[in-house]
Amino acid sequence: MQVLQDISTNLQSGKAKVVQELVQQALDAKVPVKDILEQGLLHGMSIIGDKFKNNEVFVPEVLIAARAMNRGMELLKPYFAESGVESKGRVCIGTVQGDLHDIGKNLVKMMLEGKGFEVLDLGTDVTPETFISTAREQDCHIICLSALLTTTMSAMQKVVAAAEEAGIRDQVKIMVGGAPVTDEFRKEIGADAYAADAASAADMALDLITQIG
Numbered sequence: 001m002q003v004l005q006d007i008s009t010n011l012q013s014g015k016a017k018v019v020q021e022l023v024q025q026a027l028d029a030k031v032p033v034k035d036i037l038e039q040g041l042l043h044g045m046s047i048i049g050d051k052f053k054n055n056e057v058f059v060p061e062v063l064i065a066a067r068a069m070n071r072g073m074e075l076l077k078p079y080f081a082e083s084g085v086e087s088k089g090r091v092c093i094g095t096v097q098g099d100l101h102d103i104g105k106n107l108v109k110m111m112l113e114g115k116g117f118e119v120l121d122l123g124t125d126v127t128p129e130t131f132i133s134t135a136r137e138q139d140c141h142i143i144c145l146s147a148l149l150t151t152t153m154s155a156m157q158k159v160v161a162a163a164e165e166a167g168i169r170d171q172v173k174i175m176v177g178g179a180p181v182t183d184e185f186r187k188e189i190g191a192d193a194y195a196a197d198a199a200s201a202a203d204m205a206l207d208l209i210t211q212i213g
């Protein structure tokens with residue numbers, strides 16, 4: 001569909017305002033939200049990702065593409081929300097220490113909110129101490145950790161260890177995700193759950209809540 005291709009192309013050139021207008025245009029034309037996200041926004045971001053990997057584009061271009069992606073996602077947010085849903089539980093989410101990638105984390109947050117979770121967004125480059133103090137002070141049921149770099153994945157293990165040290169490990173579930181993360185890695189570090197994408201993360205969070213009871 002032309003509008004989806006246009007969203008992807010304009011995202012790649014970082015035209016945030018145009019992307020926003022095109023996303024609105026697609027919504028007005030009743031293009032399914034899932035298609036706008038996957039065939040428009042994520043498609044464009046994935047092409048940028050490949051070009052970044054091959055040194056065809058560099059950090060500044062990727063940053064402006066990411067800004068365009070976030071702008072487009074803002075418009076989709078209301079469509080993920082189920083109306084009249086009671087709070088399913090409280091979650092704190094962040095990208096782990098040393099890691100500044102936030103698009104996937106923002107998407108997970110959006111899907112969690114859509115399922116009725118109260119989400120405390122701690123942002124990026126979040127220390128284990130901040131995850132633990134927030135979980136403790138705000139009574140979070142789940143800590144959600146995102147990592148995009150192989151070099152920052154190890155920070156997830158530090159959060160699990162910090163929860164144990166703080167004596168809250170049996171009161172809080174820990175979910176991990178992000179491109180380099182796998183279920184194997186989740187097992188290795190002793191986290192409770194892994195999800196491959198944002199929609200599965202929201203479903204997994206509902207499962208975790210039933211385990212807490």
Ligand code: B1M
Pocket residue numbers: 042045046048049050052053059060062063066098099100101102103104105107108143144145146147148149150151175176177178179180194195196197198199201
């Ligand atoms: Co960076 N970067 N980046 N980058 N960047 C990657 C991740 C990389 C794979 C690119 C590449 O070389 N091919 C590579 C990592 C290599 C590696 O570690 N193996 C890389 C690198 C190397 C770097 C720098 C080191 C580059 C440099 O400076 N030389 C640097 C590191 C900075 C830092 O963090 N300290 C860096 C910087 C940046 C920008 C700032 C320019 C920008 C981030 C902007 C922003 O986020 N606001 C950026 C971007 C945009 C990318 C790529 C191109 C796109 C990432 C993205 O947003 N994808 C990425 C290449 C790629 O992924 N193809 C790349 C879309 C997003 C929706 O997907 O985040 O995977 P993702 O989220 C998915 C799932 O993973 C999952 O749900 C989402 C889908 O539904 N998910 C979860 C995510 N979190 C979850 C949590 C869950 C469950 C599921 O539960 C809690």
